[in-house]
Amino acid sequence: MAAVLPTTLPPAAVLNSTLGALMLGAFASSALYGVLCLQTVMFCRTSFYDHRYARYTVWALWVMNTAHLAFCIHPCYWYMVSNYGRPDTIDHIIWSIPTWQILTATNDILVRGWFVYRIWILSQHNRWLAPPLAVYVVVVFVLTTVLGGETYLAQTFTAFRQTQASRAVGAIMPMVFALDVIIAFLLCFYFFRSRNNILSRRIGTYINVLIVYTINTGLLTSVLAMACTIT
Template identity: 30%
Template sequence: MSAATLELGAPLDNTMGSMLLGVIVSAVLYGISLLQCLFYFTRYDHDPLYLKTLVAVTVVLDSLHLAFVIHTVYHYLISNYYEHGVLQVMVWSVALEAVPTGVTGALVQTFYAYRVWRMSHHNVFLTGIILILILANSASGTAWVVLALEAGTYEKLLHISSLTISINALSTGVDVIIATTLCFTLHKTRPASLETETMVNRLILFTINTGLLTSLCAFASLISLIVSPKTLIYASFYFCIGRLYSNSLLASLNARGVIRGQINDIDTNFHTKSIHPRSPIPREVFARPDGSVNEMTVHIDRETEFYADEGYTKHRRPLSDNINPSTVLADAES
């Protein structure tokens, strides 16, 4: 797909080098998604089954995609180091890696479409446009995989570059519509718990939870395809799109408690109170973010058990705050 794969002795910086950088960044994002997945299953274990299944499927697809791109880079840069004939031929994994990326993107975008439907008060027209674009993108991606496997070489793959651009354009369009809609809706209906947050924290929450990062990455991949169609610079961005989709989904699910103001711990408040060990615990420690207080009552049941030496007879007597020692001794002797 580039001069480096078609001309002997050309540098590999803008082709296999771009692939390698994309794999490295993708692996870092994969580690972040695993950490977020662990946090999700330990914090939100009461979520409905369909959400847990969605998270599990996206993580499995991430793992499959990372395996494909690692195989691709290892095939070109290690197993067949700078062999001109091999650089011209597309390895099977470089075509199949688009499958898990496309499925992950479709699943996450559909999830966000459902969120748009709910937050827009069941706007059928807007949600329908998003779903139509998602289906068109999925169909184009499936056609691209089939044609890429049939092409066999990067030179022949240039003949379907228009389809490649269309896929990235559709993905970018869906992400922009979703991100814009959710940002606008969240800005209008942002919870009161975020009023005390800094502007930076608000921007981070809005950016991650609306998938704006995926929009920027898809747009960068689209620009790379248009400006430099005979290189693999776009692969540096395309390899990361799937990871950004899964991270966006997980960040959106994990941030629900923070956004709603229902989690009152070090993760959300970022401060603690120091309390003297012998001093009573103030009521403010148990305060919720909205200022209300959880009342906590501790009831202790105390009782003593006496065992006589002869016959191992067991006597039980509840203890009160005022205990008569003579009574206790009499019971023990009997």
């Protein structure tokens, strides 16, 4: 005998801002993961002379992003398939959501850490620039990790909205926005200055590519952080 599903589902507006946003985020993560896999393969084919720590970092980022995609897909399946027709579960925070928050924070500190390291090298070990920026990166990591822990402890979105952590989201997102803009600006500045000091046209072209890549990655994360703040 087939089970009878509840008919009191939330209105479409509620689903658009909850399950709809979750599904679109999973689709976007899947597309970006494909780009990451391509970049990882290209790096492995040309990284014979790179330092082993750089290779280890790239492999670690690939593993973490693979797990991140799995944790993005899991809540989609849990809410939309395993608990289909059960509107009471929409307010429940499944364990994979705070897990992917913490995993994202770990991924971000690795990426931003390498960017800050490049700023340290390109700025010729400027003690007034790279070290404070490194502290800024660590502070953002700690706040984001604590936010993931508070999300896990809240158990429901209703309970989470009543915590101090939910109010801190509005402060953390502008910090992420400012951090990514600063890193992108400094990298572009030092890349541009290095290009002016190089006579080789071919190397100058490579530096132009790095500048464009830096602007695109910094702009993308900054726009997403600002969008989260506004919404």
